[in-house]
Amino acid sequence: MSENATPRPPIESGCPDGFQYMHPVMVKNYGNWAYHEDPEPGVLLHVAKSGDKIWTVRCGTQRILDLFTLRKLCDIADEFADGYIHFTIRSNVEYMVADEAQVQPLIKAIKDAGFIVGGTRNSVAMISHTQGWLHCDIPGTDASGVVKSMMDELITEFQEWNMPNRVHITTSCCQINCGGQGDIAINIQHTKPPKINHDLVANVCERPSVVARCPVAAIRPALVNGKPSLEVDEKKCICCGACFPPCPPMQINDAEHSKLAVWIGGNHSNARSKPSFQKLVAAGIPNNPPRWPEATAIVKRILKVYKEDAKDWERINDWVDRIGWPRFFELTKLPFTKFHVDTWRGARASLNASTHIRF
Amino acid sequence: MVKKYETPMLDVLEEGPWPSFISGIRRLADEHPKEMIQEMTHSLLGQLEHSYETRKGYWKGGTVSVFGYGGGIIPRFSEVGDAFPASREFHTLRVQPPAGNYYSSGMLRQLADSWEKFGSGLVTFHGQTGNIMFIGTTTENTQHFFDEINQYGWDLGGAGPCVRTAMSCIGAARCEQSCANEHKIHRMLVNNFLDDMHRPALPYKFKFKVSGCPNDCQNAIERADMAIIGTWRDDMVVDQAEIKAYIEKKGRKYIIDNVVNRCPSQALSLNDDDTLDVDNRNCVRCMHCLNVMPKALSPGQDHGITMLIGGKRTLKIGDLMGTVVIPFMKLESDEDYERLVEIAEETIDFFAENALEHERTGEMIERIGLVNFLEGIGLEVDPNMISSPRQSSYIRMDDWDAEAEKWNERQAEKAS
Numbered sequence: 001m002s003e004n005a006t007p008r009p010p011i012e013s014g015c016p017d018g019f020q021y022m023h024p025v026m027v028k029n030y031g032n033w034a035y036h037e038d039p040e041p042g043v044l045l046h047v048a049k050s051g052d053k054i055w056t057v058r059c060g061t062q063r064i065l066d067l068f069t070l071r072k073l074c075d076i077a078d079e080f081a082d083g084y085i086h087f088t089i090r091s092n093v094e095y096m097v098a099d100e101a102q103v104q105p106l107i108k109a110i111k112d113a114g115f116i117v118g119g120t121r122n123s124v125a126m127i128s129h130t131q132g133w134l135h136c137d138i139p140g141t142d143a144s145g146v147v148k149s150m151m152d153e154l155i156t157e158f159q160e161w162n163m164p165n166r167v168h169i170t171t172s173c174c175q176i177n178c179g180g181q182g183d184i185a186i187n188i189q190h191t192k193p194p195k196i197n198h199d200l201v202a203n204v205c206e207r208p209s210v211v212a213r214c215p216v217a218a219i220r221p222a223l224v225n226g227k228p229s230l231e232v233d234e235k236k237c238i239c240c241g242a243c244f245p246p247c248p249p250m251q252i253n254d255a256e257h258s259k260l261a262v263w264i265g266g267n268h269s270n271a272r273s274k275p276s277f278q279k280l281v282a283a284g285i286p287n288n289p290p291r292w293p294e295a296t297a298i299v300k301r302i303l304k305v306y307k308e309d310a311k312d313w314e315r316i317n318d319w320v321d322r323i324g325w326p327r328f329f330e331l332t333k334l335p336f337t338k339f340h341v342d343t344w345r346g347a348r349a350s351l352n353a354s355t356h357i358r359f
Numbered sequence: 360m361v362k363k364y365e366t367p368m369l370d371v372l373e374e375g376p377w378p379s380f381i382s383g384i385r386r387l388a389d390e391h392p393k394e395m396i397q398e399m400t401h402s403l404l405g406q407l408e409h410s411y412e413t414r415k416g417y418w419k420g421g422t423v424s425v426f427g428y429g430g431g432i433i434p435r436f437s438e439v440g441d442a443f444p445a446s447r448e449f450h451t452l453r454v455q456p457p458a459g460n461y462y463s464s465g466m467l468r469q470l471a472d473s474w475e476k477f478g479s480g481l482v483t484f485h486g487q488t489g490n491i492m493f494i495g496t497t498t499e500n501t502q503h504f505f506d507e508i509n510q511y512g513w514d515l516g517g518a519g520p521c522v523r524t525a526m527s528c529i530g531a532a533r534c535e536q537s538c539a540n541e542h543k544i545h546r547m548l549v550n551n552f553l554d555d556m557h558r559p560a561l562p563y564k565f566k567f568k569v570s571g572c573p574n575d576c577q578n579a580i581e582r583a584d585m586a587i588i589g590t591w592r593d594d595m596v597v598d599q600a601e602i603k604a605y606i607e608k609k610g611r612k613y614i615i616d617n618v619v620n621r622c623p624s625q626a627l628s629l630n631d632d633d634t635l636d637v638d639n640r641n642c643v644r645c646m647h648c649l650n651v652m653p654k655a656l657s658p659g660q661d662h663g664i665t666m667l668i669g670g671k672r673t674l675k676i677g678d679l680m681g682t683v684v685i686p687f688m689k690l691e692s693d694e695d696y697e698r699l700v701e702i703a704e705e706t707i708d709f710f711a712e713n714a715l716e717h718e719r720t721g722e723m724i725e726r727i728g729l730v731n732f733l734e735g736i737g738l739e740v741d742p743n744m745i746s747s748p749r750q751s752s753y754i755r756m757d758d759w760d761a762e763a764e765k766w767n768e769r770q771a772e773k774a775s
Contacts, residue, residue, distance in 0.1 A: 007426035008506055012557065013514045014550035015525065018457035018542055021466055022532055031531040031540065035654040046533050054533065064494070066383035067391070067471050067480040074464035074471075085467065086529065087460040087484040089577060096533070114378055130487055133410035134403075135435060135451060135494055137418045142410065144380050145372055152375030176674045178487045181581050213717060215675045242674055248419060255414035268581050270573035271647040272621055275580050277678050289411040290368040313617050313651065344677055 023084045023096045025054045041161055042117035043103060055103045056094050057081075059115040060126045060151070060158060063091045064134065064144055072113050080106040090126040090168070092119050116151075116158060124157035124303070127169040130178045138245050139173035140188035140258040141287050146171050149291045150186075150299060157303065164310035164319065167303065170266075175240050181266030183316040184302060185278050186295050188287070189261035193237040194250035198224040205230070205247035213242050260285040260295045264302060265317035276317045282334050298334070305331045324358050361397045362445065363388075364405030368412065387480045399479040399495060402445035406437060423450050423498050425505045428557040431515025432501055448497040449479070452504060453490035453516040455524050458545040459532060460485065470508060477504035488566070489526035490516040514553075520717075521559035522707065523566045525549040526579075530571035530589070535653055536646065537571035538662040539589030539690060544699070545569045548585075551700050555707065562714035562723075565707060572658065573646045579670065579681070584710075584720040585703060586667040586681045593659035594639040601655035602635045618648050663689045664699075668706065668732075669721030679721035682729060684736075686743035705736040739769060 019027055029048035036046045044056040061069065073093055077085050080102060081095035088094060093115070095106055107117055119125045127150060130136065132143035150169070157163065170182035177187055201207070207230055211219050218236035222229055230247070241252035252258070262285065266278030281302070285295050302316075309331060310319035320328050329336045342350045372381040381404075388400040410416055423434035433451040440447035456462075462484075470491075474482060479495030486492040496504060505515065516524030525548060528534070530541035548567045555561060568579035571589040579586030606614050611633070618635075619627045623645050626638040635655075649656045666688070667681030685702070689695050706720070713735065714723040724732045733740060742748075756762075 010425065010427040010505070010557070011509050011514070012553045013509075013512060014553045014556075015455045015514075015546050016457040016512055017546070018459040018461040018532075021457055021461040021463045022459075023461075026532040031537065033531075033533065033535040033537070035535050035657070037654070046535070056533070060378070062378040062380040062383055063483055064380040064383065065482050065484070066387045067475055067482070068386050069378075069383050070467060070471050070482060074467050077464040083464045085462045085464060087456075087462070089526070089528075091484060116377065128487070133407055133416050135418060135433075135449070136416060137420045137435065139416040141414075142407070145411070148372050148375070148377055148379055148381075151377035155376050177672045177678070180487065180578055180672065181678075209716065212715075213675065215677075240673075253415050258414070266581075268575050268578040270575060270580075270643075270645050271650055272623055272645060275575065275680060277581070277680070287414060289414065290371045311616070312613075313621060313647070 021084065023054065023082060023098070025052050025098045026096065028052065029054075038121050039103075041123060041159055042107070042120055044120060053098065053100070055097050055100060056086075057097075057103065057106050057110065057117060058088065058092050058094050058119050059110045059117050060092055060119055061115055062144075062148065063126075063129070073115075076106070076109050076113060080109050088119075088126075090119070090128045092126050116155060118159040122161045122163045122165050123159070124154050124163060124167045124169065126158070127151060127171060128179055128182070129171045130173050132173045136173055137248075138241065138253075140190065140241075140253045141173050141260070141292075142289060143171045143173050143179070145289055146186060146292050146295065149293075150296050153296050153300060154303075163303070163307055165313050165315045167306075167316065168266075168268075169299065174244075176242075181268060181276075181278050183264060183266060183278075184299055185263040185266060186299065187261055187263065188258055189283050190239040190241050190252050190254070190258050191284075192254055192257040193232050193234045193239055194241070194243060194252045195254075196224075196230065196232065197249040197251070198227060198229040200249035201229040201247065202227055204249055210243050210247040210250070213246055215240060215242060219243055255287075258287055259283060260287055260292070262295070262298050262302070265320055267315050267317045269315075272313075272315075272318055273321065280340055281328070281332070283339065301334075302332055327358060361388075361394060361401055362405075363401050364408060364443075366404050366408040369404060369408050384481065391480060393475065396475070396478075396480045398445035399449070400446075400481070402443040402447075403449065403479065403481075403495065406439060406443040406446060409439060409442070418449070423501060425502050425515070428515060430517060430519045430521050430557060430559045433518055434498075446479075446495065449495045450498065450501050452493040452496070452501060453486070453488070453518050453524065454493060454508065454513050455516045455549075456485060456489065456491050458525070458527050458542045459529055461532070469511065470513070473504060473507045477507070488516070489524045489568075515557065517556040517559070517564070519559035520561045520563045521557075521565070522549065522552040522555040522561070523564050524556075525567040525569065526577050526583075527569035528571050528576045530569075534571060536574060536649060536658060537589060538591050538658050539569070539571050539587070539664055541569045541571045541589070543696070544587050544664070544690065547696055547700055548587075548703055551703070552707065561707070561711050563717050563719055565710060565720065567703070573644050573665075574650065580667050581670050581678075581680060582672065583670050583681065584668060585706060586670055587699075588665045588667070589662065590644050590665050590687065591659035591662050592687055593661035595637055595642065595649070595659050596657040597635060597637060598655050598657075599634045602652070603633050605652050605655055606633050618651050621647055623647070663687050666702070669719070669724050671719040671721045675717070676722050676725060679719075679725065681721070682724065683741075683744045684733065684738055686741055702736065702738075709735040739765070 129143035170179035172179035263278035568583035670681035
């Protein structure tokens with residue numbers, strides 16, 4: 001085609017200026033907000049030092065948006081919310097209005113369109129997730145499906161203020177953990193070493209890079225059936241799957257042996273305690289599409305105990321810090337195993353070197 | 360004829376009260392007027408059902424980019440393309456959102472119209488790296504879609520071993536806790552490194568994230584190679600009348616249990632007359648009391664930022680938090696912002712020269728030690744960078760006197 005004859009050099013404009021798409025009340029009061037209130041679940045009221053007010057209505061969507069849904073979100077913005085849309089880090093949609101009288105009609109329009117108002121303050125927020133089988137090249141499960149299944153069950157917790165503090169749930173489809181840290185994380189945990197297709201390794205994989213990628217130096221070059229390939233020391237292998245992305249013939253995903261694990265206590269905030277990483281609480285959970293009922297049941301069990309036992313403002317990590325891990329396992333009735341005792345770098349710091357024991 | 364597939368497992372995900380991504384994809388497949396979109400999405404549903412049945416993924420990466428760039432596209436070729444030919448090529452374009460993720464409906468409609476011409480009709484705001492993800496197009500249409508949206512103001516983000524798309528919170532635009540101009544910091548940093556973003560040549564990825572206060576809503580400390588967190592260094596602002604109003608509403612016990620006793624450095628004390636004392640020298644700016652009583656307590660007025668370097672996820676040596684490398688710096692004058700960019704440049708240059716292949720900044724620092732890294736980028740050690748001093752005596756320190764003198768000189772300089 002003639003239009004392709006001279007390729008167009010890109011305009012390296014980078015990150016666009018957000019002020020052009022920002023609600024005028026937010027532009028006017030930029031950097032000059034006084035306080036906020038939470039009039040009802042899913043609704044925020046921010047008051048500026050100038051006295052200006054802006055109401056925000058937050059709603060959950062399916063995150064993987066089709067164009068019909070995207071345009072529906074735009075229609076709501078045009079009709080009820082001055083034409084502006086903000087997306088939160090957890091892929092919720094936020095509409096802002098400067099007139100209190102617009103809030104209830106906006107909420108009604110959002111609900112009528114099938115979206116779910118909530119996700120503020122001490123609710124279970126939208127589960128942040130990754131691409132999964134829909135689009136990732138290394139996934140052990142389908143994040144979108146896990147999230148849809150869980151949010152169906154946790155919808156009331158999203159819509160109401162039922163929790164001691166906010167709960168951020170994340171999912172990840174491999175052990176790289178792109179979903180990030182969460183109060184509760186549902187992540188793939190492989191339990192068998194990769195299955196290697198030795199016919200393909202030499203042509204597909206840059207072997208030294210794959211050897212270097214292994215966290216425990218379990219991979220070495222080898223001749224297999226006369227062909228250059230790689231072999232795995234299965235006694236050393238921790239089944240993490242790090243070799244699979246650079247070397248697809250080292251298949252780590254397994255219909256039966258790729259399981260789900262649940263981790264708790266990841267918290268990004270500096271509030272009260274320093275930011276914390278999530279800790280293993282349950283594993284060996286079947287990766288069971290299309291609804292993953294076993295994983296959801298464990299998440300709901302943890303949430304139930306947290307809701308009953310934690311004090312106001314305690315995130316899950318704050319709560320467990322107060323009651324101790326033995327009590328956590330006692331209350332949740334989750335089995336405590338040898339796999340909970342860390343063996344990785346710095347593991348000694350996680351051992352109890354004291355007589356601080358609760359009875 | 361558009362080819363359709365049986366999807367009994369996916370059909371189950373159309374049930375239930377939460378909005379269903381399967382229903383959305385199916386609507387494109389069944390109702391979208393454009394045959395290309397129908398074919399691609401039917402085929403996608405077919406492959407996804409196959410994944411659900413076999414519990415395996417069938418996408419493979421490859422090399423696809425647009426003219427002039429080396430990255431920004433997530434190439435996806437189907438391993439089962441013969442069975443699902445219409446989604447054989449199903450690449451994602453990573454497009455940088457405006458800092459803070461603000462959109463007008465007009466701009467979203469313009470993007471939707473372009474995507475309808477060239478893509479599958481699926482889009483996500485946003486992926487975990489902060490990009491708009493336009494999911495599903497062919498190698499050829501990748502270029503056409505980019506050409507069109509690039510003309511009206513959108514640029515690709517990062518993919519591969521490069522500077523990645525940055526993220527920043529809503530911050531000063533709508534949050535009373537904000538202590539920084541997140542928007543300006545975000546754009547200054549990332550737009551200074553567009554060459555390093557579009558032409559991947561670093562040892563591995565490098566991420567900037569900006570949060571306006573220590574609540575760190577962008578998870579910057581846990582996820583960013585360079586985390587910029589707004590903070591303040593003068594006294595927090597206390598409205599004693601609002602404290603009293605809060606006690607009246609919630610009760611004295613509630614404020615003692617939930618505010619005073621939850622202060623991690625015991626810097627709060629409730630007086631007999633229901634006023635609140637704050638020991639500002641011992642406040643660690645954790646944000647808890649401000650979160651509980653946003654009307655009564657506010658950040659101080661002497662704003663600045665704390666910088667932490669080296670946060671990352673699990674691969675390869677395990678999860679790492681960022682480490683403080685700048686406890687506080689003002690960001691007011693042009694020179695202040697220039698200094699911030701300069702530190703980022705020093706960091707990325709040092710990372711490019713010293714990290715091993717596929718090693719993140721945090722892992723590099725773990726390997727070479729924080730002090731070597733600080734010396735490499737020209738920053739001085741500071742006790743705010745550590746939780747506690749060294750516990751082991753196994754270190755050679757015969758130039759102790761010279762190092763102590765450096766500290767004394769810096770202290771004298773600060774005092775003068």
